[in-house]
Structure formats: structure tokens, C-alpha cells
Amino acid sequence: MSDKVKVTIDGISIDVDAGTSILNAARQIGGDIVPPAMCYYSKLQGSGGKCRTCLVKVSKGSEKDPRPMPKLVASCRTTVMDGMEVQNITSPEVVEARKGVVEMLLINHPLDCPVCDQAGECHLQDLAYEHGSEATRYEFERRTFDRIDIGDKIQLHMTRCILCYRCVFTADQITNNRVHGILGRGDAAEISTYIEKAIENDFSGNIIDVCPVGALTDKTFRFKNRVWFTKPVDAHRDCPTCSGKVTLWYKGEDVIRVTARKDEYGEVEEFICNTCRFDKKKTNEWVIEGPRKIANHSVISANHYEQLGPPPVIRKNPALLEANKEQFERSTKL
Amino acid sequence: MGRKLLLEHINVPGINSFEVYRQKGGYRAVEKALKTLTPDEVVEEVKKSGLRGRGGAGFPTGMKWSFLAKPDGVPRYLVCNGDESEPGTFKDRYLMTHIPHLLIEGMIVSSFALGANTSYIYLRGEMMPQIRILEKAIAEAKNAGFLGKNILGSGFDLELYVQPGGGAYICGEETALIESLEGKRGNPRIKPPFPAISGLYNCPTVVNNVESIAATVPIINDGADEYAKIGIGRSTGTKLISASGNLNRPGVYEIELGIPVEEFIYSDQYCGGIANGKRLKAVVAGGSSVPILPANLILKTINGDNRLMTYESLADGGFASGTMLGSGGFVAYDEDQCIVRNTWNFSRFYHHESCGQCSPCREGTGWMEKVLHRLEYGHGKLSDIDLLVDVSKKIEGNTICPLGDAAAWPVASAIRHFRDEFEWHVTHPKEAMERNYGLANYADPLPKPEDLHPVN
Numbered sequence: 204m205s206d207k208v209k210v211t212i213d214g215i216s217i218d219v220d221a222g223t224s225i226l227n228a229a230r231q232i233g234g235d236i237v238p239p240a241m242c243y244y245s246k247l248q249g250s251g252g253k254c255r256t257c258l259v260k261v262s263k264g265s266e267k268d269p270r271p272m273p274k275l276v277a278s279c280r281t282t283v284m285d286g287m288e289v290q291n292i293t294s295p296e297v298v299e300a301r302k303g304v305v306e307m308l309l310i311n312h313p314l315d316c317p318v319c320d321q322a323g324e325c326h327l328q329d330l331a332y333e334h335g336s337e338a339t340r341y342e343f344e345r346r347t348f349d350r351i352d353i354g355d356k357i358q359l360h361m362t363r364c365i366l367c368y369r370c371v372f373t374a375d376q377i378t379n380n381r382v383h384g385i386l387g388r389g390d391a392a393e394i395s396t397y398i399e400k401a402i403e404n405d406f407s408g409n410i411i412d413v414c415p416v417g418a419l420t421d422k423t424f425r426f427k428n429r430v431w432f433t434k435p436v437d438a439h440r441d442c443p444t445c446s447g448k449v450t451l452w453y454k455g456e457d458v459i460r461v462t463a464r465k466d467e468y469g470e471v472e473e474f475i476c477n478t479c480r481f482d483k484k485k486t487n488e489w490v491i492e493g494p495r496k497i498a499n500h501s502v503i504s505a506n507h508y509e510q511l512g513p514p515p516v517i518r519k520n521p522a523l524l525e526a527n528k529e530q531f532e533r534s535t536k537l
Numbered sequence: 538m539g540r541k542l543l544l545e546h547i548n549v550p551g552i553n554s555f556e557v558y559r560q561k562g563g564y565r566a567v568e569k570a571l572k573t574l575t576p577d578e579v580v581e582e583v584k585k586s587g588l589r590g591r592g593g594a595g596f597p598t599g600m601k602w603s604f605l606a607k608p609d610g611v612p613r614y615l616v617c618n619g620d621e622s623e624p625g626t627f628k629d630r631y632l633m634t635h636i637p638h639l640l641i642e643g644m645i646v647s648s649f650a651l652g653a654n655t656s657y658i659y660l661r662g663e664m665m666p667q668i669r670i671l672e673k674a675i676a677e678a679k680n681a682g683f684l685g686k687n688i689l690g691s692g693f694d695l696e697l698y699v700q701p702g703g704g705a706y707i708c709g710e711e712t713a714l715i716e717s718l719e720g721k722r723g724n725p726r727i728k729p730p731f732p733a734i735s736g737l738y739n740c741p742t743v744v745n746n747v748e749s750i751a752a753t754v755p756i757i758n759d760g761a762d763e764y765a766k767i768g769i770g771r772s773t774g775t776k777l778i779s780a781s782g783n784l785n786r787p788g789v790y791e792i793e794l795g796i797p798v799e800e801f802i803y804s805d806q807y808c809g810g811i812a813n814g815k816r817l818k819a820v821v822a823g824g825s826s827v828p829i830l831p832a833n834l835i836l837k838t839i840n841g842d843n844r845l846m847t848y849e850s851l852a853d854g855g856f857a858s859g860t861m862l863g864s865g866g867f868v869a870y871d872e873d874q875c876i877v878r879n880t881w882n883f884s885r886f887y888h889h890e891s892c893g894q895c896s897p898c899r900e901g902t903g904w905m906e907k908v909l910h911r912l913e914y915g916h917g918k919l920s921d922i923d924l925l926v927d928v929s930k931k932i933e934g935n936t937i938c939p940l941g942d943a944a945a946w947p948v949a950s951a952i953r954h955f956r957d958e959f960e961w962h963v964t965h966p967k968e969a970m971e972r973n974y975g976l977a978n979y980a981d982p983l984p985k986p987e988d989l990h991p992v993n
């Protein structure tokens with residue numbers, strides 16, 4: 204292992220490998236102090252830096268050069284230095300700037316969650332809920348684009364796109380031929396294929412999984428159901444093209460969607476091929492492993508209670524908390 | 538009359554040809570540098586001259602050069618930034634059109650200093666005539682042995698290429714320029730790494746403005762000390778100013794840094810005063826990106842000193858009462874001009890030119906434009922004014938490249954200094970459509986510092 208460096212984020216210190224980004228150091232600490240990331244994707248080289256939701260304040264540059272950084276920095280693209288001190292949720296300036304970024308991301312968003320397939324697993328929804336304000340100050344017509352089908356399996360709903368570039372990096376890095384990209388400039392920029400070409404490629408379906416919003420959706424799942432009514436189950440098959448490790452999304456007996464397995468930050472564990480994703484929708488084509496664990500805060504878990512957290516009175520009082528834990532351990536041993 | 542270092546021979550007939558340029562002492566700097574100096578000595582001269590980047594940021598050129606990484610076996614590049622698209626700035630185009638060999642000569646000297654054997658001049662796509670002019674000049678210089686292999690027997694090789702862009706303002710940002718030069722979409726890169734470490738094709742690269750590169754020629758010819766004698770403090774040498782707006786004599790002027798702003802506007806040597814006998818209302822001193830100032834603050838600093846044409850004096854007072862020299866795009870507005878309309882016009886430009894990579898700039902520039910449009914056309918609300926300030930703050934400092942700041946500053950500064958006029962647009966919407974707010978008190982003498990902070 205290379206040298207370790209010490210970084211302190213919101214008062215919590217951790218030793219990480221040199222070269223780690225502030226965001227990844229925060230993820231190693233975990234919890235509330237992890238900045239939200241809408242464009243960075245750890246599996247995609249060069250991603251990040253664009254959405255600006257992960258802005259943090261570096262109040263001390265390093266042990267060697269303690270000067271604070273003059274501006275807020277994108278934590279996903281800023282490397283930690285030894286002795287660095289970072290403020291995320293403890294800095295009012297950061298909270299305010301993030302609120303601004305969320306507002307910017309939403310002013311032209313259609314807010315059509317009620318009819319969007321991504322609702323319930325949409326990062327923009329979560330972000331707006333956690334960091335945004337309730338009302339908009341934007342009083343103009345929102346930007347719209349026509350929906351386009353890019354091939355028979357994927358639909359592009361550009362109006363919802365936040366231009367995170369993840370799908371572009373995905374196509375560049377895990378398929379052998381990218382046929383879509385960003386056309387146009389500024390707020391007229393759009394994801395598109397040149398002259399409406401279909402995206403056909405063994406791994407093209409992954410752009411659906413990396414898309415943080417409902418801009419790229421699975422046509423084979425379109426309007427079939429709300430994600431929170433479906434049950435995620437891990438399964439695998441012997442696939443000649445990819446690892447074959449997927450999550451099957453059940454509604455009753457039927458597999459209505461197949462996706463890659465996503466971690467707590469919504470990133471896929473391993474990319475999967477289009478055959479697994481679009482063509483294998485029968486239970487007997489898969490080896491079932493067990494239920495997929497979904498983060499507690501997600502609406503998808505709403506019907507799958509793992510365990511109840513202690514009520515707020517207990518959570519606030521350390522003595523009660525300890526007692527509660529012991530009680531819990533005793534009762535689960537029985 | 539101030540000294541002219543760049544435009545001395547601009548009026549000599551045929552100066553755009555190699556022959557005449559050479560007769561007038563052209564390419565002496567190449568001979569001097571390649572035959573009598575080492576690359577490091579050239580860098581040292583430029584450092585000593587105090588030359589600061591003429592592209593907008595004013596970063597010391599020599600220092601920038603000394604940061605260039607020099608790993609073995611990896612090529613280094615010099616890229617000349619000729620994208621010049623900032624509203625109000627048109628000096629580089631003037632220089633390249635009329636005295637192209639000055640840039641070529643500067644490119645050879647600078648490439649030699651940096652050890653670059655392939656260098657590029659990146660031009661904004663609309664500059665079709667300049668592309669041909671420069672290519673002809675390159676061919677002439679090559680023919681005369683100043684480009685190509687083993688220049689003047691010094692062992693130094695240099696190939697020079699002109700690359701037109703697609704015509705995007707953002708491609709003037711150095712990392713977007715590099716992307717564009719590589720044949721990609723002109724999106725600014727996320728820094729670090731900086732171009733000095735990893736630029737064009739991931740090799741160490743220096744990007745310099747046309748004027749910065751041209752200025753190396755007089756520095757080498759006359760010596761750094763001679764150059765540094767001109768100017769005041771850390772603003773040395775001469776600077777090209779593109780003067781436009783309601784002036785009697787708009788145009789490109791080479792000034793000695795340090796002359797008073799008042800002299801530049803009113804002297805017959807320069808702009809010759811405000812056109813049609815009108816009075817000055819406001820000035821944008823360094824291209825559309827810098828804060829606009831009312832007449833009283835552009836002529837005097839808040840402390841009552843004369844404002845000078847230097848990096849420091851123009852910035853005196855910070856953003857509260859100062860501005861920036863920027864790229865030297867000097868736009869004067871007379872009493873008949875509408876600040877709201879001008880601000881809307883600028884914001885329209887930044888909205889159109891944002892590359893769209895980062896959310897605050899992509900969305901915020903359009904938002905500001907729409908609100909300003911509404912204000913200008915008499916549908917605004919008083920709360921719009923604070924909204925604009927807030928949106929500009931949400932953009933400023935939170936973006937990948939400085940275009941976000943450049944979009945925010947003109948709006949924030951216009952409201953800071955001309956709030957009355959914005960409010961009048963809301964309270965008198967019908968009148969605002971028919972007449973302008975006028976000079977108001979924007980040219981009134983500034984209160985004396987002792988009146989602001991009474992000593993008791």
C-alpha cells in the first residue's frame with residue numbers, strides 16, 4: 204500500500220491512501236457527511252466535476268500548506284492532502300451553494316415524477332428532497348425536448364437529463380463503439396445520436412443503469428410498474444458475455460425488469476450485457492441468490508422492513524440507546 | 538506620445554509581407570535569441586520584463602513559462618490563443634491582420650524558450666482572412682529559413698500550424714482550447730492537472746495570448762530592463778486596448794501602462810472624448826466579463842486618486858468599487874445608453890456561449906438572461922433585482938471554468954452601481970420603453986473619503 208494521508212471531514216478524521224478524492228474519503232467515513240454525487244461514478248474514468256452537487260469547503264489545504272482553498276471545490280475531483288480539513292455539512296456556505304446547485308438542476312426539469320419510471324430510484328429526487336427548497340423561483344417556460352427511441356430497448360427522455368455525461372463515459376469505456384454523445388452547447392446541449400441512430404451494442408443497456416435520472420429508461424420496463432411495488436432479488440446465470448450477476452425485479456411471479464446490482468451510492472457493482480438485461484426474464488433462466496438489500500431510506504425498502512430503527516427519544520439519549528441495543532441483542536438471540 | 542513597441546510600424550505600407558517586416562528590423566529577436574541566448578536565458582528575460590498575460594487573467598508570463606514541466610522524451614507544446622471572442626475585445630485580430638510576422642516572430646522566440654518543436658496558433662473559426670494571412674506569413678518565414686529544421690543553423694527545429702476553431706467563445710478558455718485542438722468537443726477540462734503538466738495530447742503545454750507572445754519580441758530586442766522601464770509597479774510595458782462604444786475615435790491603441798483613464802478617454806492622442814458632445818455614463822474597462830463602472834468610479838478610485846490604466850489601479854477597491862484590466866476591451870457608454878439593456882445583452886452572450894458542462898453556469902446563465910429580458914421589456918418585478926444578485930452568487934465561484942464568473946460579474950456589478958436604473962425599469966415600465974434613464978448621478982463627483990469616514 205502506498206502512503207496514508209490523514210484528512211478530517213466535518214470533524215471526523217480518517218487515514219486514506221494518497222491520491223484518494225475527498226468524496227471517496229468521505230465515503231470511507233460514511234453517513235451524513237458524504238457529499239451527494241450526481242455525475243461522479245467510481246467505475247467510470249474521468250467522470251465527475253460537472254454537476255457541482257458535491258462541492259465542499261477546504262478550510263485547511265494540508266499540513267505543509269495550511270492555507271484554505273479560495274473557492275469551494277468539487278470533492279469528487281479534488282485529491283486529499285495530508286492534514287487537509289474539509290467542511291461539508293458543517294459549512295453554511297457549502298449548504299447554501301448546494302441548495303443553489305439543486306435549484307439550478309431543477310429549474311428546467313419537468314418534475315414529471317408521477318409518470319417517470321425512475322421515480323423511487325432517482326438520485327435527483329433524493330437530492331431535491333434532501334437539499335432543495337420546496338418552491339421554485341423560476342417563472343419561465345421549461346426547456347423541453349422530444350422523446351426519442353434509441354433502438355428498440357432504450358428510450359431517451361432528454362427533458363429529464365442533467366448532462367452528467369455518465370452515459371457517454373459508459374459507452375466510451377465499456378462498449379466498443381460509442382454512437383451517442385452531447386450535441387449543442389449550454390442549455391441547448393443534448394444527449395443524442397447523430398441523425399437518430401440506434402444504440403446497438405452488447406453492453407449499451409448499462410447506460411440506463413448509470414443514468415441518475417429518468418432520462419434513459421428501459422423500454423421493456425416502460426410503465427410496467429412503480430419500482431417500489433417490485434421486489435428486488437439477486438440472481439446469476441452462466442453468461443458467456445458478462446459476469447451474469449444481476450438483480451431481478453419481481454412483481455408477483457413475474458420478472459419485469461433486470462438490472463445490474465447497485466451499491467448504496469447507486470453505482471453498479473458489475474456491468475451486465477444486454478442479453479441478461481433484456482432477454483432473460485424467466486425465473487428458470489436464473490439461479491436465485493436471495494433478496495437484494497436496498498438502503499433503508501429508499502422507498503423501495505418501504506415494503507421490505509429489515510429492522511426498525513429506535514424511536515427518536517431513544518436515539519437522542521446515549522444511556523437509553525445502549526439499553527435498547529442490549530435489549531435488541533437479547534431478543535434477537537432468543 | 539507614448540512609446541509603441543508592437544504597433545510601431547503598423548502604418549508602413551506592406552508591413553504584412555516578410556520583406557518589409559524584415560527591412561524594418563523584423564526577426565532580429567529570433568536571431569538574437571537563437572544565436573546568443575539559451576532557452577533559459579530567454580525565459581529569464583521575459584520574467585525580468587514583468588510581462589503579464591494579455592489574455593485576461595494577467596498572470597506573469599515568465600513565471601508561467603518556468604512552471605512548464607520538462608520530463609525527458611516528452612514533447613512540449615506552445616499554443617497561441619487567438620480565439621479572441623470577448624465582446625469589446627478586438628486587438629489580437631488587428632495585430633494578426635496587419636502585422637502577422639510579429640506574431641510569427643514571437644512564436645519562434647517563445648517556442649525556443651520553451652523547447653517546443655511544434656507550436657500551434659489556434660484561431661477563432663470566424664477569422665477566415667486571418668487564417669490565410671497567417672498561413673502566408675508562415676510560408677514566407679519558412680522560405681526565409683526562420684521555420685523548419687535547424688533554424689539559422691542553431692539546431693532548433695520548429696513547425697508552426699494554424700488551427701481554426703469552430704467559433705465558440707468557450708474555446709478561448711485554455712483547456713477547452715486544448716480539447717478543441719485535439720479534435721474534441723470544446724469543453725473546459727477539470728483542473729488539476731494544469732496544462733503546464735498535462736495539456737495538449739497530455740504533454741506539458743503553455744497557452745498564451747497573441748499579444749503576450751508578440752510582446753516577447755521587443756523584450757528580446759531591447760532587453761527586459763528597457764521593457765520594464767515602461768509602466769508602473771507590476772504593470773510593465775505597453776498594452777493594446779480595443780476602444781469602442783460612444784467615443785470620438787474608437788479603435789485599437791497601444792498605450793504605455795500607467796496613463797490615466799481620463800487621458801485615455803479624452804485626449805486626442807487616444808479616444809478623443811465622448812462622441813456627439815455627450816457625457817460619459819459608464820465604462821466596461823476590460824472586456825464584457827469585467828465589472829462595469831459608472832463614470833465617476835472609472836475616472837477616480839474610491840479614495841479620490843486618479844484611476845490609471847494598470848492592472849492594480851483598475852482593480853483598486855476590489856469588486857465593491859473597482860474592476861479589472863482584463864483583455865483590454867474598453868467600452869464607453871454615453872448618457873443615452875441603457876445599463877439594463879446592456880446587461881441583458883451581455884447575459885444573452887454568456888447564456889449562448891456556456892458550454893453546458895456544469896449545472897450552475899448551464900442553467901443560471903439562461904435564467905439571468907430571462908429575468909433581465911423581462912426587466913428590460915417592462916415586465917419585471919422589484920424582487921427580480923435581488924433574484925438576479927442571488928443567482929449570480931450561486932454561479933460565481935461554483936463552476937468548472939471562469940466563464941461562470943464572467944457571466945455573473947457583469948450582472949452583479951451593474952446592479953451594484955446602477956440599482957436605481959433597474960428599479961426605475963420596474964416602477965416606470967412604460968416610460969422605460971420610450972426613453973432612457975439618462976446620466977442620473979453616475980458622473981457626480983465621488984464623496985471625499987473623509988466625508989465617508991468622518992474623523993472625530
Ligand SMILES: Cc1cc2nc3c(=O)[nH]c(=O)nc-3n(C[C@H](O)[C@H](O)[C@H](O)COP(=O)(O)O)c2cc1C
Pocket residue numbers: 589590591592593594595596598601618619620621622623706707708709710711712744745746747749750938939940943
Ligand atoms: C471563457 C473564457 C474565454 C477566454 N477567451 C480567451 C481568448 O479569446 N483569448 C485569450 O487569449 N485568452 C482567453 N481566455 C484566457 C485563457 O484561458 C488563458 O488564460 C490565456 O489564453 C492565457 O494567456 P496569457 O497568459 O498570455 O494571457 C479565456 C478564458 C475564459 C475563461
Ligand code: SF4
Pocket residue numbers: 363364365366367368369370371394410413414415416418419
Ligand atoms: S442521459 Fe442520463 S446518464 Fe446520460 S448525461 Fe443525461 S442524466 Fe447523465
Ligand code: SF4
Pocket residue numbers: 707724725890891892893894895896898899936937938939940941
Ligand atoms: S462554467 Fe460554464 S462554460 Fe465553464 S465549464 Fe461550466 S458550463 Fe462550461
Ligand code: FES
Pocket residue numbers: 239240241242243251252253254255256257258277278279280
Ligand atoms: S459528483 Fe462531483 S461534481 Fe458531480
